[in-house]
Amino acid sequence: MGNKLVEALSSFTATSQEAAPDILVMNFTVVTACMVGNPDNKAGGWTLIDTGLENSADFILQAAAERFGENSRPQAIVLTHGHFDHVGSVVKLSESWDVPVYIHELEMPYVTGKKDYPTADPTVSSGVVAKMSPSFPHSAIDIGYRAVALPADSSVPGMIGWKWIHTPGHTKGHISLFREKDRVLIAGDAFSTTKQESLWSVLTQREQISGPPQYLTTDWQSAERSVQHLRDLKPSLVIPSHGKPMKGEELTKHLELLVNHFKEIAKPEQSRFF
Ligand SMILES: [Zn+2]
Ligand SMILES: [Zn+2]
Numbered sequence: 316m317g318n319k320l321v322e323a324l325s326s327f328t329a330t331s332q333e334a335a336p337d338i339l340v341m342n343f344t345v346v347t348a349c350m351v352g353n354p355d356n357k358a359g360g361w362t363l364i365d366t367g368l369e370n371s372a373d374f375i376l377q378a379a380a381e382r383f384g385e386n387s388r389p390q391a392i393v394l395t396h397g398h399f400d401h402v403g404s405v406v407k408l409s410e411s412w413d414v415p416v417y418i419h420e421l422e423m424p425y426v427t428g429k430k431d432y433p434t435a436d437p438t439v440s441s442g443v444v445a446k447m448s449p450s451f452p453h454s455a456i457d458i459g460y461r462a463v464a465l466p467a468d469s470s471v472p473g474m475i476g477w478k479w480i481h482t483p484g485h486t487k488g489h490i491s492l493f494r495e496k497d498r499v500l501i502a503g504d505a506f507s508t509t510k511q512e513s514l515w516s517v518l519t520q521r522e523q524i525s526g527p528p529q530y531l532t533t534d535w536q537s538a539e540r541s542v543q544h545l546r547d548l549k550p551s552l553v554i555p556s557h558g559k560p561m562k563g564e565e566l567t568k569h570l571e572l573l574v575n576h577f578k579e580i581a582k583p584e585q586s587r588f589f
Pocket of ligand 1: 396398485504531
């Protein structure tokens with residue numbers, strides 16, 4: 316029932332907004348996904364980063380048609396990790412576009428039907444989303460041969476100037492994406508700008524730096540190191556999967572705060588995954 320509520324919420328309220336001239340962020344309320352590619356240079360191609368929930372596909376297809384033209388398809392889909400709110404529409408979209416889906420090799424088992432994630436841990440917080448999190452889908456999806464491991468040299472096929480960065484902790488093979496030129500960071504679930512455990516924060520999108528969503532994070536030591544790693548990149552704009560984009564001095568300050576007080580801000584007092 317929790318998951319149905321999340322799906323319903325997201326389908327009524329989906330919106331999209333440019334975070335940079337070549338980045339469109341689609342916000343499905345509980346999670347975001349984005350299109351990277353310049354609509355003024357359609358020959359340059361574009362890439363979809365994450366795919367929202369299971370009922371996000373139509374919105375994504377429509378947004379793609381509006382931005383890149385009818386029947387346009389990306390050169391690839393890149394997944395930050397395999398959780399349900401990031402892979403929700405990947406089966407449908409990768410089949411209908413017939414494109415490869417790049418993901419870290421440690422996440423491959425979760426998108427090729429080989430391994431399930433653990434059930435979410437509702438004990439991490441008293442927040443409503445945390446309480447309903449055990450109803451979130453956690454079993455592996457299977458996109459078969461379309462799943463391709465990201466190249467070992469940190470490049471992202473089709474995304475010139477971008478690098479993928481291994482940011483484990485939330486999941487083993489979690490990645491973020493960084494573009495050196497303008498220091499744009501697509502953070503995935505390495506950290507958030509909303510308290511994802513709380514329904515109130517999710518609905519109001521109140522900006523608040525936070526760690527990775529607690530109920531699904533399994534390795535807090537790695538998660539902390541990953542946040543430090545991202546802080547060290549000195550991003551000027553971050554697009555998180557949960558919460559709104561944040562930039563400039565506000566981002567620098569919040570990120571510093573998160574690094575210096577990771578235990579108080581990010582880590583739950585208790586968790587089954589400690
Ligand atoms: Zn996640
Ligand atoms: Zn997520």
